[in-house]
Amino acid sequence: MNEISLEMQDNTAFIYLNNESSLNSFNLETIHTLNKYFKILGSDKTVNVIVIKSMVKDVFSSGYDIRFLKGLTEIESKNFSRQGQNLIKTVYNIKKPTISIVDGQALGSGFELILASDFIFATAKSEFGFPEVNHGIIPGFGGLGISSRQLGESLTKYLAFTGENIDAAKLYNRGIVTRIFSTDNEMNNFLTDFIKTFSEKSLFAIGLVKETINKGIEIDLESALLIEQNAFSVAFSSKDKKEGMKAFLEKRKPIFSDRWENFEDI
């Protein structure tokens, strides 16, 4: 089996991390492959939801591939960081729901990657952290910024300064982990149902709300409100809005058809 593989189940794409020998650590090739997959899936009209999970027992990702990093020159490490940030940006900005499935350790770049996704499902035993300080480096994929915004400044500093791990329950309380499960099996059953909820939703509206929030959260409220105003107005010219409201008034289920991928057809 490949180190990273893709599988389609109906309209859901599963990305599997399956590099047991390196415990799913990240080198340049890992980043390129993941970025390529996320981009392809983002542009694929048959994909509604993207799930990323590990096939390696008890590990989502161990973080950076230290052996790989050790061989990098300064300029290569700068490039590595930039490529990693490109991956995180791709995931963060993708216009469809992304779900990370964690059963075990999600450290360093693995932690950065899941913070960029929309939903994190985790088993209770899962642990998260930034161990880079133990190796004399720092998180380089943009995780410090994302983490400061989502976990808060003080907790991010604590994790990055100490290299200590934090458990799933603490991240659940902070609103980072979406849901905690006692077993992997229970998590996968819930995932199946959760994915189904998106089959009756407008992916256009989801993409629009994601874009509006992603941009708005970075800026002052007044400008953010203007972004929302204009997004709201645009939605009113979509087929999905017409169908969604018509279906509501006719008390039937809507059949949505607008897709973000259409904007890529020039």
Place this chain on the structure above:
Amino acid sequence: MFKSHFNYNKDTVYLTLVPDTKKFNIMSTTLIKYLIDFINKLYDSPVKVLRIRGAKGSFAVGADIKFMHLMNSYDAKKFSVLGNTLFNLLGDIPQVVIAEIDGYCMGGGLDFAAACDFRFATKMSKFSHPGAKLGFITGFGGTQRITRVMKKSYWKHLFFTGDVFDAIQMQEGGFIYETFDSSNDMRYFVDIFTQKISNKQKYSISLIKETINNLI
């Protein structure tokens, strides 16, 4: 249409929105204009606290789908500007604005609550943003205000699925300050809470509100 009751004591104004012919309080153009007018008058009054309640099972449920169904983008922008005028006003006035939610609080009604300084709710209350189910997004500021007060996993779930949340979930997510078993319990608690604000100097309260609002 709707009816509204309001009465003052020296420090507090109570505004109750009562649905008239419709089942729930709907954020209609008429209601929004009425509220803008009402709140504008508070600016220079000595009142320190504005308490807003719904009635008959809803705080507010957002705009009428039948009305929005007929709107084009131009109408939508106009409607959004109107809603934003009201909700920006709630942030700008020197009074502390409290939403007391007992029942449905959805769509534009949720944006309404998000624009208040404090939100309290009975445990019977229900919350949702149904845009993903209806093929549009909210236009009254919810995507920006709710994401600034709620924890990430909660607002992602709320906006991406359109699922209905109960008051406890909204409290866990950071949106609701306190939940109650009955509307009487809520009223009693907010009475005491309000006194803690109204025994302070109006100017300092409004300065704190302005400073905090400018930071987020």
